[in-house]
Amino acid sequence: MSAPLRVPAERLERFTRECLEAVGLQGDDAARVAALMADADVNGSDGHGIFRLPQYVERILNGGINVTPDIKLIRESPSACLVDGDNAMGHLVMSYAASVAVDKARTAGVAWVGARNSNHAGPAALYAKMPLAHDMIGLYIAVGNANHLPPWGGIDMLLSTNPIAVAVPAQEHPPIVLDMATTVAAYGKVKTAAQRGQTMPEGWMIDRQGQPLTDPTRADEGFLLPIGGAKGYGLALIFGLLAGTLNGAAFGKDVIDFNADSVTPTNTGQLIVAISIAAFADVATFKRGVDAAIDQMHGSERLPGFDSILVPGERSHAVRAEREALGVPVHAGLLSALQRLGSQLGVAPPG
């Protein structure tokens, strides 16, 4: 495989914006989605950035996403709100939800904003990080957009990899940003392994007999394994109830597989919590405490075979620095898909 082309994030962002405008998104909305998708790429979330653009465009052209949405609050308490996303791009729904959460948390202390009628919004970390600039901790949970996980002991795929992200600011160090699926491997990693002709390690998937499944081209004969067995199943279930059922959004059998169906509205559910540090602590004292925790983790004696100890988000910070300097790697397959998309929509290709 030849080395991927490096494309500056700004060019990916401009291409994304122009494509989204070409299929009907308003200028501001297209710009906001494009900026978040480029941010996902710069942070190393390769399965959640421009990689998704052809799929988003297809869904928009099929009428599966509303390009002129009326995103609004339909329930509002001092610290709890429910957003109806009106089937908009998820990036728009959850940017709005995050801004409401931050506003509410400024006076209430903590605010929890759920969303229904949303859509895939890219990596969870994008939204968990939004409160950071306001000296707040951010927490985001989503119902994933395709079910790849059965209940523990079962084989019916009733659950998604329902992810959680939490972002916690530090003083000297970059923020800690945890962004994780409740399965051992996200489904995107299975797809990547298949593309690259790699074998999966045992523990990622099992087949319908409960045997390890390590050939990623046979992925549809099995399912993902949750972290910690029944515990990860429990987390995926609870996250689905909180981000889906509580918000009147899809969960369980009602989840639309957005990879297989690009028409039916997904009624995706997500939630974000903003936690104002000042409601609990002196902000600088807290951030220094986070620095101290990071230093303690870094300073731990190591197991054989480990060169360093990281905190969540640290790898992503390093990727970000590298990609801001050198550009985002775009593999040949993705590049041709983007070129085809550009010529279909009359938009100049990104590279």
Next chain:
Amino acid sequence: MSAPLRVPAERLERFTRECLEAVGLQGDDAARVAALMADADVNGSDGHGIFRLPQYVERILNGGINVTPDIKLIRESPSACLVDGDNAMGHLVMSYAASVAVDKARTAGVAWVGARNSNHAGPAALYAKMPLAHDMIGLYIAVGNANHLPPWGGIDMLLSTNPIAVAVPAQEHPPIVLDMATTVAAYGKVKTAAQRGQTMPEGWMIDRQGQPLTDPTRADEGFLLPIGGAKGYGLALIFGLLAGTLNGAAFGKDVIDFNADSVTPTNTGQLIVAISIAAFADVATFKRGVDAAIDQMHGSERLPGFDSILVPGERSHAVRAEREALGVPVHAGLLSALQRLGSQLGVAPPG
């Protein structure tokens, strides 16, 4: 090993209350702690009920717990509060925190109450369940009281098994109650395996070379493994920052091993979140949605070797029914410890 004696929960509760009064707790406080500890036993949390009484009494007699505490709010916003536990029994601190969270959530929608200067409070589920009676979802996170987990790739035990519990009410079914450590096995399970002369499965612990450790009598030569590898480490770290650092409570190197040290105040940190369902949804509609989710999980086709599919908390509900009918099993070793404690304090033994 002979079959354990069955003791009615009421007798365990009375014994606990009388012992706690004998070492100086006020009547109401002793009654509240005893009721919660008995509830832990009835629910099957064998490592968190009366099993802990001798240790609690020892700590109280050593001055390590304040028996005449002034538990109070030291920060208060519409949806965020910080409780100073004044080094009280953790059960008292977190019962109070839960009642504040429920009160606040009634008007605010969601309320988050953190605690510092608390102590071990028994099983996380006890507190997560408190909001249920008010048609609220409860979420509880704690910094554990002994560090058995290193950062991922490290060998310094800087983290505890920092647990999370979430309780979600249903209509026809009992509530879903997830209560889990962020490690594959809780440390109590290791101790139980050692007591019973059993071998641990691979995956619970590794030694300082990174090799599987399966002999529980060698537990102090190794450490617990987090669920999902780096993911469980990330959760334990984040939970510690939220329940510990944010509240001005101990975290990382500052955590006191309360098994080894029964004198030094632990400054334990915990948090509880109460989420009013009515702030997001029609309560009955939501509960029926939870029922539907439970029915979907139960109805899944099963893997070979599984007789049934459970939702979190279901095993505990079954244990509860059995123990309410037949009494709580008290093994011979624990029974003699309780008898010694009773004669030390002048309290009639429970069995």
